[in-house]
Amino acid sequence: MVLSKTASESDVSVHSTFASRYVRASLPRFKMQENSIPKDAAFQIINDELMLDGNPRLNLASFVTTWMEPECDKLIMASINKNYVDMDEYPVTTELQARAQEFDDCFYMQNRCVNMIAHLFNAPLGDSETAVGVGTVGSSEAIMLAGLAFKRKWQNKRKAEGKPFDKPNIVTGANVQVCWEKFARYFEVELKEVKLRDGYYVMDPEKAVEMVDENTICVAAILGSTLNGEFEDVKLLNDLLEKKNKKTGWDTPIHVDAASGGFIAPFIYPELEWDFRLPLVKSINVSGHKYGLVYAGIGWVIWRNKEDLPEELIFHINYLGADQPTFTLNFSKGSSQVIAQYYQFIRLGYEGYRNVMENCRDNMLVLKQGLEKTGKFNIVSKDDGVPLVAFSLKDNSNHNEFEVSEMLRRFGWIVPAYTMPPDAQHVTVLRVVIREDFSRTFAERLVIDIEKVLHELETLPSRIRELEKGKEAANEKEKRDREKTIEITTAWKKFVMQRKMNGVC
Numbered sequence: 001m002v003l004s005k006t007a008s009e010s011d012v013s014v015h016s017t018f019a020s021r022y023v024r025a026s027l028p029r030f031k032m033q034e035n036s037i038p039k040d041a042a043f044q045i046i047n048d049e050l051m052l053d054g055n056p057r058l059n060l061a062s063f064v065t066t067w068m069e070p071e072c073d074k075l076i077m078a079s080i081n082k083n084y085v086d087m088d089e090y091p092v093t094t095e096l097q098a099r100a101q102e103f104d105d106c107f108y109m110q111n112r113c114v115n116m117i118a119h120l121f122n123a124p125l126g127d128s129e130t131a132v133g134v135g136t137v138g139s140s141e142a143i144m145l146a147g148l149a150f151k152r153k154w155q156n157k158r159k160a161e162g163k164p165f166d167k168p169n170i171v172t173g174a175n176v177q178v179c180w181e182k183f184a185r186y187f188e189v190e191l192k193e194v195k196l197r198d199g200y201y202v203m204d205p206e207k208a209v210e211m212v213d214e215n216t217i218c219v220a221a222i223l224g225s226t227l228n229g230e231f232e233d234v235k236l237l238n239d240l241l242e243k244k245n246k247k248t249g250w251d252t253p254i255h256v257d258a259a260s261g262g263f264i265a266p267f268i269y270p271e272l273e274w275d276f277r278l279p280l281v282k283s284i285n286v287s288g289h290k291y292g293l294v295y296a297g298i299g300w301v302i303w304r305n306k307e308d309l310p311e312e313l314i315f316h317i318n319y320l321g322a323d324q325p326t327f328t329l330n331f332s333k334g335s336s337q338v339i340a341q342y343y344q345f346i347r348l349g350y351e352g353y354r355n356v357m358e359n360c361r362d363n364m365l366v367l368k369q370g371l372e373k374t375g376k377f378n379i380v381s382k383d384d385g386v387p388l389v390a391f392s393l394k395d396n397s398n399h400n401e402f403e404v405s406e407m408l409r410r411f412g413w414i415v416p417a418y419t420m421p422p423d424a425q426h427v428t429v430l431r432v433v434i435r436e437d438f439s440r441t442f443a444e445r446l447v448i449d450i451e452k453v454l455h456e457l458e459t460l461p462s463r464i465r466e467l468e469k470g471k472e473a474a475n476e477k478e479k480r481d482r483e484k485t486i487e488i489t490t491a492w493k494k495f496v497m498q499r500k501m502n503g504v505c
Helices: 039-050 070-078 091-097 112-120 139-160 178-186 205-211 234-248 336-374 401-411 440-459 463-501
Strands: 099-103 106-110 132-136 169-173 190-194 216-222 254-257 281-287 299-303 315-317 324-326 377-379 388-393 417-419 428-433
Touching: 070 336, 112 132, 112 299, 112 336, 132 139, 139 178, 139 216, 139 254, 139 281, 139 299, 169 178, 169 205, 178 190, 190 205, 205 216, 205 234, 216 234, 234 254, 336 377, 336 388, 336 440, 388 401, 401 417, 401 428, 401 440
Parallel strands: 106 132, 169 190, 169 216, 216 254, 254 281
Antiparallel strands: 099 106, 132 299, 281 299, 315 324, 377 388, 388 428, 417 428
16 A cells, blocks of 8 residues: 655655745845745755856956866865964965964065065065065955055154154056055055046156155056056156155155056066066065956965065964964955965966966957957057957947947947046046957957947947937027026016106015
8 A cells, every 4th residue: 555645835855946935935135034945945046146147257347267277176165164364273275375484583474375476576585585475365455465564664764763654645547446545545645646648548657756755655556557458667667766766865665566467477578677676666466366367366465575564564363273473454264265376376387377378468469450450449458468458439429338338248248338537537448358268269259249239339329419419408498498587587677677767666
């Protein structure tokens, strides 16, 4: 005899997620719900909603890595539960990233990744010397730490000289990433920006040095502008600043924000002098999650030597099992990105990174040439620099770059459109960042889709003209209303005057 029973509504084990009640009710968005739901239902609901996101590999707005080898993905997942800050508990991971050692009464970070990067940036290290640096969650944190080191060192010197130390400033170009504005506002440092101009979208070294005064804690140069990928002339900046320092007796240093270009220049522009080969460059930040070829969440900051990182900024803790120095803005974070960075360094080596960067540059040229052949665009970016193409419409009187960006989304492409900072804010550009996973096939396909968008825009009425007509109509109405008001006011005044003359008032 076969025994059977009817499954109750609560017996969810016999239901598929899509046959259950969990897909018939909206889940709370702002308050935690009272009851639990099955793990497969939770996964399915969240996974379905995430399907509405764009495809990361088609997100051409981002500099951040969107593809790594499966072997590295496995390492990341295997270490995802390791806390980066627990150095005593995870000594091998710690050696890869951060291990403290006392040397000449000064604590500084010694680790494999930092030393590899420091040598890549030509830090003046002896055979037995270790580099000074630290891993961060990205270049934003790295810049905060470098800026704090500059500020504290400047303050200490001013105090020793008996001079005011309450008005520090940093000189940058108006093209800097927003993290520099954050540093200035959060840590009360005046940000003195060199304005851009039409056709010149990076910091002018001569104008930058003119803005330097005794309160300048450093000049920040960008190796790879976010706007058009261009490398700023750090060598010229160093030479001009050396002359000014010699003339004034100041010792204003340079920080290089190499977030995008730090893992590009050493491999395909090795002769370019931008790093610690220049004497005034005291610190450099670089994003491991950009052209360091690691997923989002890793950056690095390297100092020229231990004297450039004031010791009082380093904290020591012992409640995790051993004495540990720490110089970061946050505390706990995952170790997986550090391990992924080390994987890329030993997996690719100098040869592999050079090949990747050359491929990116070659695919950038393919895209650039394809856009030029359309005859519709001006290229704003340079061939030498970060591999990206920034371009603007030659004729935007009927349709503009924002419309092109919007319509490209229909093909899956995410291509940003934006205006340049002051004093070039009248220039609007589109930008395509060429990452490791952007192939020649992608470049050719993107050009085809852009041509389709341009052809379709030509058949559509001009939004710009419609807006202009709307503005003209509004202005005309305002003009008529103003004339009517004047007419009524004049008539009323005339009426009042007549009443006065007749002795009524």
